[in-house]
Each structure stands twice: as C-alpha cells, then as structure tokens.
Amino acid sequence: MKNLSAKELCIKGLLIALVAVATMVINVPVAATSGYIHLGDSVILISSIFFGWEYGLIAGGVGSMLADVLGGYPHWAPFTLIIKAIMGLIIGKLANYEGAKGNFFSARNLIAASAGIIWMVFGYLVAGTILKGSFAVALTSVPSNVVQGIGGLVIYLVIGAALNKAKIYRLLSVK
Numbered sequence: 001m002k003n004l005s006a007k008e009l010c011i012k013g014l015l016i017a018l019v020a021v022a023t024m025v026i027n028v029p030v031a032a033t034s035g036y037i038h039l040g041d042s043v044i045l046i047s048s049i050f051f052g053w054e055y056g057l058i059a060g061g062v063g064s065m066l067a068d069v070l071g072g073y074p075h076w077a078p079f080t081l082i083i084k085a086i087m088g089l090i091i092g093k094l095a096n097y098e099g100a101k102g103n104f105f106s107a108r109n110l111i112a113a114s115a116g117i118i119w120m121v122f123g124y125l126v127a128g129t130i131l132k133g134s135f136a137v138a139l140t141s142v143p144s145n146v147v148q149g150i151g152g153l154v155i156y157l158v159i160g161a162a163l164n165k166a167k168i169y170r171l172l173s174v175k
Contacts, residue, residue: 011051012058019043019063019084024071030144035073037144040064041120041152044088045113046160049104050168053092061085075131083123091116104164113156117149 004012023040030036040063048056064084068077094112097104124145128138 012055015043015047015051015055015059016063016066019047019059020066020070023064023067030141035076035141035144037148037151038067039152039155040067041087041117041149042155042159044084045091045116045152045156046163048088048091048116049095049097049109049112049156049160050163051092053089056088056092057085058088060088076127079123079127079131083120083127086123087116087120090119104160113153117146117153120149121145 019040022043023038027036027038043063044056044060047059061081061084065077065081068074068080073080091112094108094115096106096108096112121142125135125138125142128141129135132138
C-alpha cells in the first residue's frame with residue numbers, strides 16, 4: 001500500500017467533506033423517488049478531473065456514502081459507495097487534465113464527465129431495482145438522476161473554469 005503524504009491525505013479528506021456537504025446542504029427533495037437532487041456530483045467531477053481517479057474514487061464513494069448515512073438514507077449507503085466510487089474512477093481514468101499543459105474544456109474531459117453521469121444514472125437504476133424490488137418503480141428515478149447529473153455537470157463547468165483560470169493546479173498539484 002502506498003504511503004500518503006500529509007498533503008495528499010488532507011486533500012482527500014477535504015474532498016470527501018466537500019462531496020458530503022455539497023450533497024447534504026444544497027439539495028432539492030423529489031417526492032416521487034423519496035430522494036433528492038444535489039450538487040455533490042459537481043465536486044466528484046472536479047475531484048476526478050483536477051486530481052485524478054484515486055481522488056475521485058475516494059471522494060465520490062466515501063463522501064456520498066457519508067451523506068446518505070448522515071442524511072437519513074443509510075439503506076442506500078452501500079450502493080452509493082460503489083456507484084459514486086466507480087463514477088469517480090470512470091471520470092478520472094477517461095479525463096486528461098494536466099494543469100498548465102492540459103485543456104480543461106477538452107472533448108475528452110466532457111466525455112469523461114458524461115460517462116460518469118451515465119454510469120451514475122444506470123447504477124442507481126440497478127440499485128433502485130434491488131431496493132424497491134421493481135424495475136418499473138426504479139425507472140421513475142431516472143429523470144431526477146439525469147437532472148442531478150446535468151446540474152452537477154453545469155456547476156462543474158462553472159467552478160472548474162474558475163479554478164482553471166485561477167491556475168489553482170499550481171497550488172494543489174499532488175502528482
């Protein structure tokens with residue numbers, strides 16, 4: 001197992017906390033699904049593209065799972081851990097951002113973000129089918145998960161562009 005530097009450990013911890021807070025604090029309840037639309041996905045996108053797949057996997061999985069546990073949805077927590085961790089992994093593996101050498105608005109990064117969102121929607125469809133015992137009932141959550149994913153993408157683009165323009169990568173480089 002790789003030894004983490006204090007900087008890497010702090011960044012991973014902060015990203016986990018940011019995902020949990022963005023998920024829990026800024027959300028819109030959806031009565032039809034007994035869930036909510038939130039902005040945690042934007043932090044997963046930022047984590048995965050700016051810092052790489054390991055950061056996206058940890059922040060997405062653990063941060064989102066913590067939000068479920070602390071927010072009153074503990075029955076979703078194991079599914080969320082897996083779904084959001086894989087989301088961060090997919091985005092981070094497909095994306096290509098290298099600070100000053102990279103292009104934040106590359107087609108590759110947008111494809112990576114879209115692939116992660118598609119996985120999230122599919123993952124929650126499968127999880128909902130298992131938890132609710134009905135594919136048809138789980139299918140009703142797809143529109144709100146799509147809206148959640150698109151909202152996260154829009155927020156990621158706005159915040160990510162600002163972070164990129166501010167050359168934040170010079171201060172936070174962990175590679």
